[in-house]
Amino acid sequence: MREWPNSYFCPLCYRNLETAQHLFSECAESRRIWAEVSSWVGSPGLDPTNWNATDTLMDWFHGLAGDSSSTLAAGSRSLAILVTWSIWKERNARVFNNAEKTVARLVEEIKDEARLWCQAGAKRLAALVVNPSSE
Secondary structure, eight states: OOOOOOOSBOTTTSSSBOOHHIIIIIOHHHHHHHHHHHHHHTOGGGSGGGOOOOSSHHHHHHHHHOSOOSHHHHHHHHHHHHHHHHHHHHHHHHHHHOOOOOHHHHHHHHHHHHHHHHHTTOHHHHHHSSSTTOO
16 A cells, blocks of 8 residues: 655644645645735735635635626636645645745746636636736
């Protein structure tokens, strides 16, 4: 049987117990990523200083972009999925490969990936991302 590396502590901050809620919405490192991405696109809903305390991860995720069907809300949801996926990939890189990136590097990778999504036809994300083909 293959051994599964497991630590009780968050592999991003090494301070708190690792839970999904902590990893994606409470971890100081994750919150720095969210704040940088929020600043990049000018979306206050993605800025952790504007989040409400919630009981579940699903409530928190729905609160990121609201229930609006507007183009910007849809773009925010796409970007939230991208940021969450990027945080998860970084978590796995640290746990399984002992590889660690800086917050600045992760944010640059998120920007690059968002631009690729826009080039691939993610119109609602493109409406949110400022100049997705430049920067």
